[in-house]
Amino acid sequence: MAKLVVKPKQGSAWDLVSLGEVMLRLDPGDQRIATTRQFRVWEGGGEYNVARGLKRCFGLDTAVVTALADNPIGRLVEDLMFQGGVSQKYVRWVPYDGVGRTVRNGLNFTERGFGIRAALGCSDRGHTAISQLKPGEIDWEQVFAKDGARWFHTGGIFCALSESTPLVALEAITAAKRTGAVVSYDLNYRPSLWKSIVGKSRAQEVNRSIAPHVDLMLGNEEDFTAALGFEVKGLDENHAKLDRSSFQEMIKRVVGEFPNISVVATTLRHAKTATVNDWGAMCCSDGHFYEAPVRENLEIYDRVGGGDSFASGLIYGFLSEKDPQWSVECGAAHGALAMTTPGDTAMATLSEVLQAMKSQTARIER
Secondary structure, eight states, X not given: OOOOOOOOSTTOSBSEEEESOOEEEEEOTTSOTTTOSOOXXXXXXXXXXXXXXXXXXXXXXXXXXXXXXXXXXXXXXXXXHHHHTOBOTTOEEEEOOSSSSSOBOOEEEEEOOBTTBOOEEEEEOTTBTGGGOOTTSSOHIIIIIIIIBSEEEEEHHHHTSOSSHHHHHHHHHHHHHHTTOEEEEEOOOOHHHHTTTTSHHHHHHHHHHHGGGOSEEXXXXXXXXXXXXXXXXXXXXXXXXXOHHHHHHHHHHHHHHOTTOOEEEEEEEEEEETTEEEEEEEEEETTEEEEEXXXXXXXXXXXXXXXXXXXXXXXXXHHTTOOHHHHHHHHHHHHHHHTTSSSSSOOOOHHHHHHHHHOSSOOOOO
16 A cells, blocks of 8 residues: 655645536525425535635635636636635636527535435536536646646546546546645545446446546445445445445455555445434555544534545645544544535534544533
């Protein structure tokens, strides 16, 4: 298992650059998508959420590479991103055709669920600007060699958007590796995204082509089984409970096949109901396993983005030269806090994350 080497900030404008779609999330609050009469709006996207968490909670310098159709919806996403503080220097604006026949912005309708009613998402993201991105359209030399970045993050959601997006991801990863940036990749398997393009077999083909270039691989048990084709023994079909020893054996097989991977990390979630989860996390680094304390019966307000917030906390640890145990605990705490507020990203502060790492109670701060 290769050792993770993070270059110093000197000479790099960015601590992290992410590549992925940023959508407009429409949230019906405590109502249902099919029956609500109003929505709150947020910006969100699996890869972008990591950059936003590192900026807003942890104070690092981050940027996003994405594309938006230049219309009022795109400008609303832009305005929401301004609040998040992630640099939009590399946002590609695509002329809008007036109707959306050729290009549009992605919409993500998500209800958070309650009790026995699970969270539900409905994506409306066909023909989006980012899905049409092709190799050669982003100046990666500018991003990684001239401006400089310590870390690059992308994932399986971006790569599922079209035939060209995996090629763009590999182009970006290659440019990042040339400059010594760490590459992280979140498998983030979403059956709905792969449904119309062959499904699991295509997902595995794409993700296996990218895995040999990744330094830090993120994913839960379903991601590794569906998106990479690794079996986890003792896993039930609903992914409700997980035998940790079986998962550790699977991770050993992953790094055996892909020795370039320095760190493998996962969240451990047992969703008892939509609003009560057991929540933990684990990572493997240098052949050793590190686990965050499990938060049993964690009360959930909005689970969307919990895994992305785990990723940003974990990455913050490594960027800050903390050890793997501290990093995985930071990620788990940040993810837990993210699920106490609405929207895709955490509203937590660094001091709140550090407090949550020390204590699992909610004693009032005065």
